[in-house]
Amino acid sequence: MERCRILFSGSGGQGVITAAIILAESAVLYEGLNAVQSQSYGPEARGGASRSDVIISDTDIRFPKVIQPNVLVCLTQEAYNKFSELIRPGGLLLTDNHYVTQEKKVDARHVGLDMYKKVMDKIGKPIVFNICMLGALIELTQLIKPESIMKVLDIRIPAPFLDLNKKALELGQKLVENFER
Amino acid sequence: MERCRILFSGSGGQGVITAAIILAESAVLYEGLNAVQSQSYGPEARGGASRSDVIISDTDIRFPKVIQPNVLVCLTQEAYNKFSELIRPGGLLLTDNHYVTQEKKVDARHVGLDMYKKVMDKIGKPIVFNICMLGALIELTQLIKPESIMKVLDIRIPAPFLDLNKKALELGQKLVENFER
Numbered sequence: 001m002e003r004c005r006i007l008f009s010g011s012g013g014q015g016v017i018t019a020a021i022i023l024a025e026s027a028v029l030y031e032g033l034n035a036v037q038s039q040s041y042g043p044e045a046r047g048g049a050s051r052s053d054v055i056i057s058d059t060d061i062r063f064p065k066v067i068q069p070n071v072l073v074c075l076t077q078e079a080y081n082k083f084s085e086l087i088r089p090g091g092l093l094l095t096d097n098h099y100v101t102q103e104k105k106v107d108a109r110h111v112g113l114d115m116y117k118k119v120m121d122k123i124g125k126p127i128v129f130n131i132c133m134l135g136a137l138i139e140l141t142q143l144i145k146p147e148s149i150m151k152v153l154d155i156r157i158p159a160p161f162l163d164l165n166k167k168a169l170e171l172g173q174k175l176v177e178n179f180e181r
Numbered sequence: 182m183e184r185c186r187i188l189f190s191g192s193g194g195q196g197v198i199t200a201a202i203i204l205a206e207s208a209v210l211y212e213g214l215n216a217v218q219s220q221s222y223g224p225e226a227r228g229g230a231s232r233s234d235v236i237i238s239d240t241d242i243r244f245p246k247v248i249q250p251n252v253l254v255c256l257t258q259e260a261y262n263k264f265s266e267l268i269r270p271g272g273l274l275l276t277d278n279h280y281v282t283q284e285k286k287v288d289a290r291h292v293g294l295d296m297y298k299k300v301m302d303k304i305g306k307p308i309v310f311n312i313c314m315l316g317a318l319i320e321l322t323q324l325i326k327p328e329s330i331m332k333v334l335d336i337r338i339p340a341p342f343l344d345l346n347k348k349a350l351e352l353g354q355k356l357v358e359n360f361e362r
Contacts, residue, residue, distance in 0.1 A: 012336075021198065021220075028222035038219030038245050039202075041209035064219050064245055155193075 001033075003057040004143055005066040009049055009083045010075030010099075015130030020052035022152050023134060023144065027056045030148035036064040049079040056143065071141060072108070073133060074100055094137060096129075111140060113175050119168060127161075128168035135172020139179075146173060182214075184238040185324055186247040190230055190264045191256030191280075196311030201233035203333050204315060204325065208237045211329035217245040230260040237324065252322060253289070254314060255281055275318060277310075292321060294356050300349060308342075309349035316353020320360075327354060 006023070008016040017039055024035035039052045053066040068088040073095075074080035080100045087093055089107040098116035115132045119125070131153070138144050149169060157165050187204070189197040198220055205216035220233045234247040249269040254276075255261035261281045268274055270288040279297035296313045300306070312334070319325050330350060338346050 017202065024220070024222060034221075034223050036219065036221040038217065039205070040215075040217040040242065040245060041205060042215050042241070060223070061221065064221060 001058050002070075003055065003059070003061075004071065004141070005069045005088070006054045006056070006071040006073070006137075007051055007066045007069035007083060007086065008054070008073045008075075009051045009079035010073075011078070012050055014075050015127070016050060016073075016075065017052045019130040019134050020054045022131075022149060022156060023137075024054050024056070025156075026144050026148040026152045030151050031144060033058055034061055036061045038064050040065070049076060049082045051079070051083065071137065071143075073137065075129075075133065077101065092140060094133070094140065096133070111136075111176070111179065115172060115175065118171055118175060122171055123164060123167055125164055128164050131165045131168040132172035132175075135169040135174075136176050137172070139173040139176045146170075182239050183251075184236065184240070184242075185252065185322070186250045186269070187235045187237070187252040187254070187318075188232055188247045188250035188264060188267065189235070189254045189256075190232045190260035191254075192259070193231055195256050196308070197231060197254075197256065198233045200311040200315050201235045203312075203330060203337060204318075205235050205237070206337075207325050207329040207333045211332050212325060214239055215242055217242045219245050221246070230257060230263045232260070232264065252318065252324075254318065256310075256314070258282065273321060275314070275321065277314070292317075292357070292360065296353060296356065299352055299356060303352055304345060304348055306345055309345050312346045312349040313353035313356075316350040316355075317357050318353070320354040320357045327351075 008020050010016045020037050024037035027033040027035045034057050036055045055061050070088050070091045072087045072093050075096050076099050087108045091108045093108045093110045095112045096115045097112045119129050119132045153165050189201050191197045201218050205218040208214040208216045215238050217236045236242050251269050251272045253268045253274050256277050257280050268289045272289040274289045274291045276293045277296045278293045300310050300313045334346050
């Protein structure tokens with residue numbers, strides 16, 4: 001496989017760290033891959049855009065930070081403004097239409113989705129917005145099988161919330177099922 | 182301040198990643214410091230000892246992995262066997278007496294505590310074991326103020342579990358209040 005460098009960005013409460021951890025764990029535990037997941041916080045973390053990095057590879061990963069992501073997810077306008085220029089040429093830029101208005105041209109495939117809106121319409125709980133995003137991401141990239149994510153949800157998510165999370169994952173997948181991969 | 186490199190290790194369900202994230206966030210959000218938090222998973226992650234790294238500093242942090250920790254926390258025997266030799270000479274090695282038997286000599290201060298036993302006796306919920314450990318750690322190292330951790334718990338922990346977590350933090354602090362720092 002080609003090494004995949006993913007940068008999730010958004011604001012504090014949107015669950016980007018959790019999404020990153022779930023993705024990394026599913027790669028390692030159920031797909032036999034290596035993964036590194038990290039977040040760095042500097043002065044900009046106080047009130048600014050938060051980011052979380054994941055690298056997934058079938059070979060050793062030496063440097064754990066993402067410099068130029070193949071896949072960039074921006075869940076707020078601030079995150080988009082700050083990180084969109086980092087994207088690797090030809091990469092995938094995934095944004096949410098409720099939070100982000102595309103303003104710049106980047107040399108990447110830009111997919112804007114109604115993830116937040118769909119989650120609110122169909123499930124009504126903003127807390128699973130991050131898992132819906134993960135569903136869209138794995139469907140667009142074909143990076144990790146949904147079953148592998150489901151297995152990590154089984155371990156990580158408390159029982160009362162498990163169904164909501166699985167629904168959100170499927171909702172994200174369905175949002176992009178007719179998209180080109 | 183001296184840069185602090187902390188390595189948390191244990192098994193999957195013990196909450197070492199969550200503890201690491203809470204510590205890093207409290208440093209950044211409420212103490213004006215910089216922090217990096219990461220986990221790398223390789224083949225050893227499948228069924229082996231899991232680790233999570235935090236670096237806290239008042240200056241920029243360029244390389245996010247911990248090579249030689251000042252503070253090493255081992256919550257299982259396997260984690261202790263695997264990581265204890267990494268400790269920086271003169272560092273602090275914190276272990277739990279229920280899970281870990283000291284077998285080797287390391288050039289560090291070794292503090293073995295009855296954290297798991299106390300959590301089960303006083304609170305009865307193993308899920309807050311990680312927060313009790315964090316209480317002991319901040320009290321021994323004086324790295325972060327307990328109020329800063331409390332504020333992060335307020336944000337991160339769902340309301341029904343908040344009291345349990347705050348109790349566990351205080352329990353950990355009390356366990357070491359008569360120890361030399």
